[in-house]
Amino acid sequence: MKKTLLTVAGLMFASVAAAETNVLTVYAPDYFGSEWGPGPSIEAAFEAQCECDLQYQTGDVLPRLLLEGERTEADVVIGLNTDVTKRARESGLLGEHSVDLSVLTLPIEWADDVFVPFNYSHTAFIYDNTKLDGFDSFEDLLNAPDDVRVVIQDPRSSISGLALVLWVQSVYGDEAEAAWGRLAPKIVTVTQGWSEAYGLFTDGEADVVLSFTTSPAYHIIAEEDLTKSAAIFDEGHYFFVELAAKVAGTDNPELADQFMAFVLTPEFQSLIPTTNWSFPAALPIEQWPEGFQELPQPETVLFYSEDEAAALRDGAIEAWRVALSQ
Amino acid sequence: MARSAFSISAALIVAGLIIGPVTAVLWRGGGFTALSAADVSALKFTIWQAFWSALISVVLAIPVARALARRAFWGRSALISVMGAPFILPVIVAILGLLAVFGGNGMLNLLLSPLGLPRLEIYGAQGVILAHVFFNLPLAVRLILQGWLAVPSERFRVAASLGAPVFWLLEWPMLRRVVPGAFAVIFVICLGSFAVALTLGGGPRATTVELAIYQAFKFDFDLSKAASLAVVQLCLGLGAGGLALFLSRGDLLGAGFDRVVQRWDGSKVLDAVCIGFAALFLLAPLVAVAIAGVTGLIDLPSSVWGAAVRSLMIALGAIVLTMTLALPLATKAGEAASLLGISVSGLVLGTGLFLIVQPFVRPSSVALPVTMVVNVLMALPFVLRILRPGIEAARADFGRLGQSLGLSGFALWRIVYLPRVRRPMGFAAGLTGALAMGDLGVITLFSRPGEGTLPLMMYDLMGRYQMDAAYGAALVLVVLSLGVFWVFDKGGRAHAVV
Incomplete structure (x- = not known):
């Protein structure tokens, strides 16, 4: 029965595949390719200049690439985070880019020959400024009364959750477990992913939620709601970046290079803020949309290289797990 | 014998479609990996919560199913249909519905606080079990209700005219046949819990095997670990299923004339309380979901x-x-x-x-x-x-x-x-x-x-x-x-x- 189904489906799609000649296949996360993500407008903008057909394959980007190995259909992957760059690099499946990185406007140095950043943000705690006064530092948050209800994401299943434990690690070092112990009574719950946590926050189930410094921009621009603020901490904020890379074995290297170069053009970059709700990686602040320009920016940006992060990760998660399991 | 050959090949297809993929992942991952201490504690919590969730679901379902089986009232069939809804809700929607009722700012806490009663805290093991009962009570009720409706009405008439104990004579043998299977299915469903256990469990105390698999796959790309844990899940599922089939040996009650069941026994008030409580528990979160959804329709x-x-x-x-x-x-x-x-x-x-x-x-x-x-x-x-x-x-x-x-x-x-x-x-x-x-x-x-x-x-x-x-x-x-x-x-x- 399965075989029949496969055959039928194979026939259905074979005709579609045969009709296309110059196709650029881009693996992207679901949110990126969705109607509300940056995918559709970027596709339209690129197709207008490339005489090609950009096709997204959405889903788990890196696991799929690793499972497929050399046989992958992908020419370009987009939407990777720094927590997987080490493994992706070591797989040898990704090739070096030839993009000029001098146009980058990131708050940190970036000189990677494989991964090109296309947008960034920082992990931050978001609160309702009509109900709370906010927090000036991590210490301030840890010292808050225990009836302040905080929701975070699990570092074992969520990228923002992992960024948080690395953030705590970089602020508190060996004292991370004790810091988690002080935060623990305020943590009402830990969710699988960002969406669930943010849903709990907007539903009033929590006062403070782990999200990004760019989150208030959505409320300001799309909802004209000025009540959501990101607490900016004196100790600094952990850097959160999304990346694109070229597949080494792509059968369409020129087109892949053309797309990689397109990523840092003002055309691509100006689409990012209001579709991906993040800061563009290569666009001067004067060209950001209104609402983004005014967002408070942390003075200190914390970031571990992929080797440092890989070495610290298990210990940082364990400190979190032990403190929250008490 | 054609039938049994057909049955066997169907069973083989199903088993193959499940064991095949697990074997493929195991092979690609390079064999088994020993479980870590964290995996073992996740396994313990998984089994513990699945056991209690299934037990409470089934025990609560028995009086509700009995009440629904022996009472006829206006809207009964619609109520039975709607009460099945939690089972098919997407997890995150169900969680938000439950929180609207039982959460920090939920209806229940809004009712409790003016009375000076302590705040109800949903986050913790109690929340996990509450959510699993919410999901699975409808299934348990329907499975057990079917058992009741399958008892020929002649039996109830004869028992009533003889003044015989209906429960021990008719209902107990039926329950012995139906309940272990219902328990096993719910137990196995709850073994796979991930987002519910995490979100309502309040954090890493409520770590399940499924989360460990997710982590192994997404972050570590450790297929061997993921497949090893999947094999543990398979063994647990098979064990629960085998035990249920072994326990559910009950006598069939024999044939009847397929007539509508009419009953004279049981307390109407008690039955009304059972149905009312179950309906309130299952429908209040649904109403909350519906209210939240209506305003979103225009967007x-x-x-x-x-x-x-x-x-x-x-x-x-x-x-x-x-x-x-x-x-x-x-x-x-x-x-x-x-x-x-x-x-x-x-x-x-x-x-x-x-x-x-x-x-x-x-x-x-x-x-x-x-x-x-x-x-x-x-x-x-x-x-x-x-x-x-x-x-x-x-x-x-x-x-x-x-x-x-x-x-x-x-x-x-x-x-x-x-x-x-x-x-x-x-x-x-x-x-x-x-x-x-x-x-x-x-x-x-x-x-x-x-x-x-x-x-x-x-x-x-x-x-x-x-x-x-x-x-x-x-x-x-x-x-x-x-x-x-x-x-x-x-x-x-x-x-x-x-």
Whole structure:
């Protein structure tokens, strides 16, 4: 029965595949390719200049690439985070880019020959400024009364959750477990992913939620709601970046290079803020949309290289797990 | 003997579709990995919460099912249909519905605080079990209710006229036959819990095996670890299934004349309290979901209808496939084989199927059939639990009579079996469709089929800050799922004698 189904489906799609000649296949996360993500407008903008057909394959980007190995259909992957760059690099499946990185406007140095950043943000705690006064530092948050209800994401299943434990690690070092112990009574719950946590926050189930410094921009621009603020901490904020890379074995290297170069053009970059709700990686602040320009920016940006992060990760998660399991 | 050859090949297909993918992941991962201390404690918590969730669901379901079985009142069948809704809700929607009632700012706490009563805290083990009971009580009620309705009404009449103890004579043997199976199915469902356990469990204390698999797969790309944990899940599922089948040896109650059950026993007040409590518990969160969704409907993009049509197609396809496989599988061995389907991690199943098809076709081109196959595998355990008692009873009670009358093949099926299993068949078909509609799928590796289904759209909206629209999409999903469920469930009752 399965075989029949496969055959039928194979026939259905074979005709579609045969009709296309110059196709650029881009693996992207679901949110990126969705109607509300940056995918559709970027596709339209690129197709207008490339005489090609950009096709997204959405889903788990890196696991799929690793499972497929050399046989992958992908020419370009987009939407990777720094927590997987080490493994992706070591797989040898990704090739070096030839993009000029001098146009980058990131708050940190970036000189990677494989991964090109296309947008960034920082992990931050978001609160309702009509109900709370906010927090000036991590210490301030840890010292808050225990009836302040905080929701975070699990570092074992969520990228923002992992960024948080690395953030705590970089602020508190060996004292991370004790810091988690002080935060623990305020943590009402830990969710699988960002969406669930943010849903709990907007539903009033929590006062403070782990999200990004760019989150208030959505409320300001799309909802004209000025009540959501990101607490900016004196100790600094952990850097959160999304990346694109070229597949080494792509059968369409020129087109892949053309797309990689397109990523840092003002055309691509100006689409990012209001579709991906993040800061563009290569666009001067004067060209950001209104609402983004005014967002408070942390003075200190914390970031571990992929080797440092890989070495610290298990210990940082364990400190979190032990403190929250008490 | 053609029937048994057919049954055996169907069981082999199902077992192969589950064991094949797990083996593929294990092979690619390079064999087994020993479990770490954290895995073992996750395993302990998983079993512990699944045991209590299943036990409480079943124990609470018994009085509710009895009350529904022996009382006739206006709106009874609609109530039974709507009470089934929690079982088919997408997890995140159900959690938000539960929080609207039991959460920090929930209705219950708003009622309690003016009375000076302490705040109710949902986060913790109690929250996990509460949510699992919310999800699974409807299934338990329906499975046990079926057992009650399958007792021939003549038996109750005779017992009533003789003043015999109805419970020990009629109900206890029926419960012994039905309850262990219901417990096993719910236990196995709860073994796979991930988002519910985490969100309502309040943090890493409530870590389940499924989360460990997710972590191994997404962050560590440790296929060996993921597959090893999936094998542990399979063993637990098989163990629970085998134990339930062993325990559920009860006598069949013999044949009756298929008349409506009329009852004279039992307290009306007690029954009303049972039904009222269950309805309130199951429906209050649903109402909260509906209210949140109505305001979000206006924010929905027009593409919601395309997604709705795709979801409906998946549901209908899953119904046809599942029913085709279910009839030959309605045996003890078949039911045991099918339990594998819900015990194994969807993530591992999806990864294994991906590894198997990838050398032959573009995985993205088979996303839809794979979604369908996985939905069938997920639905079969419920469908068989619902169908098997009826089919076996009909076979035992009327099979010989039919044969002696010279009935065979389609005629035997139409005249003898169909009228007796029409009700469970309708219920099973409705459940399959509704489950398939709400499924987010294990297809993240295969790319989404077409342009996405309703559940995917809901998650996309949530991931883009559009919570209101997401609740709107959830409402459309729930209404359509319930619609599919209701149409088939109702269809199963039409013309049925009982």
